[in-house]
Amino acid sequence: MSPSDDFLSIGRITRSRLDLKTMLDQIVRQTLVEMGAEACVVLLLDESRQTLILKASYGFKIEAIDAVRLPKDTGVSWRIVRDKRPVSLSVAKNDPDYHFVPVSGEDKFVSMLGVPIIDEDDCFGVLYVQSVEEKEYSQEEIAKLEGISKEVAGAIKAARDFKWLRKKANVLIQLNDTARQINATNDLDEILRIVVDSTTELIGARIRITWLTGPDGDIEKNHWPESTGDSEWMGPVREGIVTDAARNQRLINVPDISSDDDYESLKRVAEVSVVCSPMIFEGHVYGVLLIGDRVANKLDYYSAFTSDEIQALKDLSQTAAQAISRATTHIRLQKALDENKQNVRELSILFQLSLAMQRTINLDDLLRVILSCVTVGSGLGFNRAIMLFVNESSNLLQGIIGMGPDSAEDAGRIWSASEQLPQDDLVPWLLARDPEEIQTSNFNIRARSLRLPLSGDEAGAIVKKVIEDKTAVNVINPDDLTASDMGLANAIDCHRFAIVPLVARDTALGAILVDNRYNNMPITDADIRLLTRFAAPAAWAIENIRLFQRWATVSKELLNIENQMARVERLSTLGEVAAELAHELKNPLVTIGGFARRLKSIYSDNQGGERYSSIIVEEVERLEKLLTNALDVSKELSINREATDINQIVRDSVDFYWRLISEQGIEVSMNLADDLVEIPIDPTWIKQVVINLILNAIEAMNCDRHSQGRKMTIVTQHGNNGAPYNRLTISDTGGGVADEDITHIFDPFFTTKSQGTGLGLSLCKKIVRLHHGSLEIDNELGVGVTFTIDLPYKAGNHLNKT
Amino acid sequence: MPKTKILVVDDEEHIRLLYREELVEAGYEVETAKDAKDAEKKIAQFHPDLMTLDIRMPGIDGIEFLRRFRETDKTTPVILCTAYSDYKQDFRVWASEAYIVKSSNLEPLLASIKDVLDKKRAKGEGEESR
Numbered sequence: 001m002s003p004s005d006d007f008l009s010i011g012r013i014t015r016s017r018l019d020l021k022t023m024l025d026q027i028v029r030q031t032l033v034e035m036g037a038e039a040c041v042v043l044l045l046d047e048s049r050q051t052l053i054l055k056a057s058y059g060f061k062i063e064a065i066d067a068v069r070l071p072k073d074t075g076v077s078w079r080i081v082r083d084k085r086p087v088s089l090s091v092a093k094n095d096p097d098y099h100f101v102p103v104s105g106e107d108k109f110v111s112m113l114g115v116p117i118i119d120e121d122d123c124f125g126v127l128y129v130q131s132v133e134e135k136e137y138s139q140e141e142i143a144k145l146e147g148i149s150k151e152v153a154g155a156i157k158a159a160r161d162f163k164w165l166r167k168k169a170n171v172l173i174q175l176n177d178t179a180r181q182i183n184a185t186n187d188l189d190e191i192l193r194i195v196v197d198s199t200t201e202l203i204g205a206r207i208r209i210t211w212l213t214g215p216d217g218d219i220e221k222n223h224w225p226e227s228t229g230d231s232e233w234m235g236p237v238r239e240g241i242v243t244d245a246a247r248n249q250r251l252i253n254v255p256d257i258s259s260d261d262d263y264e265s266l267k268r269v270a271e272v273s274v275v276c277s278p279m280i281f282e283g284h285v286y287g288v289l290l291i292g293d294r295v296a297n298k299l300d301y302y303s304a305f306t307s308d309e310i311q312a313l314k315d316l317s318q319t320a321a322q323a324i325s326r327a328t329t330h331i332r333l334q335k336a337l338d339e340n341k342q343n344v345r346e347l348s349i350l351f352q353l354s355l356a357m358q359r360t361i362n363l364d365d366l367l368r369v370i371l372s373c374v375t376v377g378s379g380l381g382f383n384r385a386i387m388l389f390v391n392e393s394s395n396l397l398q399g400i401i402g403m404g405p406d407s408a409e410d411a412g413r414i415w416s417a418s419e420q421l422p423q424d425d426l427v428p429w430l431l432a433r434d435p436e437e438i439q440t441s442n443f444n445i446r447a448r449s450l451r452l453p454l455s456g457d458e459a460g461a462i463v464k465k466v467i468e469d470k471t472a473v474n475v476i477n478p479d480d481l482t483a484s485d486m487g488l489a490n491a492i493d494c495h496r497f498a499i500v501p502l503v504a505r506d507t508a509l510g511a512i513l514v515d516n517r518y519n520n521m522p523i524t525d526a527d528i529r530l531l532t533r534f535a536a537p538a539a540w541a542i543e544n545i546r547l548f549q550r551w552a553t554v555s556k557e558l559l560n561i562e563n564q565m566a567r568v569e570r571l572s573t574l575g576e577v578a579a580e581l582a583h584e585l586k587n588p589l590v591t592i593g594g595f596a597r598r599l600k601s602i603y604s605d606n607q608g609g610e611r612y613s614s615i616i617v618e619e620v621e622r623l624e625k626l627l628t629n630a631l632d633v634s635k636e637l638s639i640n641r642e643a644t645d646i647n648q649i650v651r652d653s654v655d656f657y658w659r660l661i662s663e664q665g666i667e668v669s670m671n672l673a674d675d676l677v678e679i680p681i682d683p684t685w686i687k688q689v690v691i692n693l694i695l696n697a698i699e700a701m702n703c704d705r706h707s708q709g710r711k712m713t714i715v716t717q718h719g720n721n722g723a724p725y726n727r728l729t730i731s732d733t734g735g736g737v738a739d740e741d742i743t744h745i746f747d748p749f750f751t752t753k754s755q756g757t758g759l760g761l762s763l764c765k766k767i768v769r770l771h772h773g774s775l776e777i778d779n780e781l782g783v784g785v786t787f788t789i790d791l792p793y794k795a796g797n798h799l800n801k802t
Numbered sequence: 803m804p805k806t807k808i809l810v811v812d813d814e815e816h817i818r819l820l821y822r823e824e825l826v827e828a829g830y831e832v833e834t835a836k837d838a839k840d841a842e843k844k845i846a847q848f849h850p851d852l853m854t855l856d857i858r859m860p861g862i863d864g865i866e867f868l869r870r871f872r873e874t875d876k877t878t879p880v881i882l883c884t885a886y887s888d889y890k891q892d893f894r895v896w897a898s899e900a901y902i903v904k905s906s907n908l909e910p911l912l913a914s915i916k917d918v919l920d921k922k923r924a925k926g927e928g929e930e931s932r
Binding site: 588621624 | 814817819823824858885903906908
């Protein structure tokens with residue numbers, strides 16, 4: 001067999017597509033034959049180049065593939081690897097480096113020829129042959145073994161390249177797969193879990209921990225799926241290598257923890273090696289991925305990570321960063337979308353509410369609508385709310401109405417009925433919500449008693465700020481309350497609340513106070529923003545109603561003045577007519593009466609003549625008196641005031657008509673106050689008025705259709721509207737006065753009665769007016785009328801002698 | 803002793819007749835006038851000691867006539883007569899010596915005339931005695 005044949009046979013083996021192990025087996029057999037040796041061995045360096053491992057042998061009794069491991073610098077083999085030169089030993093055991101491995105075979109071999117397996121500068125291991133005889137190896141033999149070794153080197157390289165490529169491909173597939181998985185979710189925890197799982201499959205790390213960065217780029221949150229929370233021993237790791245990796249945006253590889261001095265804390269998490277990789281996308285660090293302790297194949301043995309694995313980790317980190325970026329962007333977008341939705345919802349509520357407010361023209365109704373909007377769950381949803389108005393004359397912020405449950409039990413009851421704002425008819429719906437309960441609730445009563453000074457020492461800092469600066473105040477922390485604010489906090493029995501001013505025409509006309517006393521929900525900035533938005537149309541609605549009311553009052557006054565003027569005009573016309581009438585009537589009466597008297601004296605001896613003329617004289621006198629009385633309506637009366645007990649006048653007057661009252665079966669109900677102020681009045685005139693009104697009532701009830709339930713009610717009471725006054729009301733059940741007659745009821749000569757002069761009410765009003773008082777009629781058609789006399793205590797009502 | 807002369811000024815014929823009869827019967831010498839113009843003429847001819855004057859008359863009314871009369875005559879007493887008391891507050895009636903509301907009963911008028919004349923007489927005597 002020629003050497004070229006030998007190479008040919010070796011070459012045939014190395015070029016065949018056998019797996020590395022089978023190929024090496026065939027090579028050692030062939031080499032044994034080629035070299036005429038008794039044993040042949042291939043030892044290859046492991047990945048870390050720390051150990052020579054037996055990969056193939058022939059000629060030994062015991063097969064120990066992979067089991068024989070030579071630690072670094074042990075034996076002749078390591079010398080060959082180190083020096084990358086052949087070693088030829090005629091008696092091997094005489095060499096100082098000779099290292100006998102008992103399990104590897106018997107001690108029968110004497111000579112040895114070993115060559116390094118080298119591809120260019122890269123040494124993969126050792127190929128050696130042994131012989132049982134002592135032997136000097138020739139140059140030819142050495143060259144031959146070197147030639148075989150070269151073939152082996154080429155084959156190993158090819159096999160490794162192939163394996164590496166296949167592994168690389170696998171890694172890429174795996175990475176691709178991982179990327180697909182993590183891009184399928186927007187859940188950060190899920191993304192990190194997938195990343196961590198794939199580090200096991202892809203890289204074979206025992207330890208896997210992840211962290212996320214906060215908005216400022218600092219490590220904030222740890223997501224290490226196998227544990228929860230950042231236990232004490234993990235802190236230093238996070239502060240050390242993890243923070244460094246994030247800050248410097250650089251991967252940190254610590255292949256051997258024992259020889260590393262920079263990160264002492266790593267021993268807490270791993271035994272051998274750690275790699276810390278920042279998750280970076282577009283220059284931003286989203287987090288850090290830490291792996292540790294490469295698990296060697298099927299063995300409980302940890303090593304460092306290879307450069308390929310580290311590259312895979314880098315790729316994975318980048319993919320993860322991209323996914324986190326996408327997920328956070330998505331979350332942000334979603335949040336923005338939700339906020340937008342919330343805004344749209346709020347605006348639609350506001351729109352509905354402001355429509356509701358505009359439709360209300362009664363102030364009480366409006367305030368209830370406003371507070372309902374503020375407290376109803378589907379509106380602004382605060383637990384309780386109070387409406388406060390600025391009282392400019394006393395410089396107070398004054399509670400007007402409060403709405404909210406009185407107790408936690410109430411709150412549960414009210415909120416258990418989940419309320420939805422109806423799409424339309426909001427106002428009746430809001431107003432129908434237990435109005436009486438609202439009116440009589442303790443909270444409303446408490447709210448209405450609030451009087452918060454806006455100036456002086458007792459003025460609360462918060463209240464002042466709200467009204468003066470026209471800004472909302474949200475008391476989140478009760479410690480922020482100053483001593484001056486404690487009064488308010490104690491009054492509402494809640495130390496967390498917010499106040500928003502009601503501003504119209506650049507003036508704070510009041511404020512809305514809200515709290516969440518029962519569910520203790522914190523009042524957020526968003527709540528305040530919405531309440532402030534809501535307060536603007538509310539303030540305008542209130543201002544509008546106030547303006548409307550002021551306008552209504554003014555126009556009513558104008559109407560009254562107009563009526564009065566019309567009345568005065570009518571009366572003055574009446575006065576002229578009366579004067580004219582008086583002259584026209586008086587002169588004939590004077591002549592008739594005068595001549596009748598003369599006749600009477602002429603006929604003094606004639607029985608018939610004297611009697612007839614007497615009758616004429618008397619009748620004329622009666623007519624003259626009537627005429628004089630009629631004219632007195634437009635004449636000044638003289639009033640003689642003295643301190644008088646009005647109750648006594650009432651009693652006397654009722655006594656006066658007692659017979660008539662009992663004959664007609666009228667029930668008289670008297671409710672006379674005992675705290676009347678003593679007001680100087682003319683008792684004679686006032687008694688005339690009272691008698692007139694009582695007689696009116698009796699006459700009103702004196703017909704058949706009122707035979708049932710004839711009742712006269714007389715009430716006296718004391719009042720004060722800036723000045724003290726006494727009030728006397730006389731009501732009857734006489735069926736009232738027809739609408740067309742009511743405006744004329746105080747006109748002179750007016751009467752609806754079949755009898756009577758019709759002078760009564762006109763004269764009564766005149767008398768009361770001379771006492772600076774008022775006489776009003778309240779007519780309820782079908783029921784009866786109530787006359788109200790108010791007699792004020794005025795400067796002009798002092799005792800005098802007019 | 804000559805009778806006291808009274809001029810009755812009234813636009814109503816029957817009133818003038820009634821007053822004349824009553825006053826004549828009471829012992830006075832009576833002349834009547836139907837309006838202010840007539841009254842001026844009668845005053846010039848008759849020189850009354852006292853005048854009763856109706857307020858409401860066509861043409862110049864009683865109050866205006868009284869004002870003009872007082873420009874020349876400050877002493878002759880005048881009694882204003884009216885259908886009712888609506889002129890009491892008019893300060894211009896202060897120029898008269900008395901004010902009465904007309905009535906079919908002439909007693910108040912007679913009493914008032916007597917009263918005014920008594921006062922005038924007392925005043926006149928006082929002047930004479932000086």
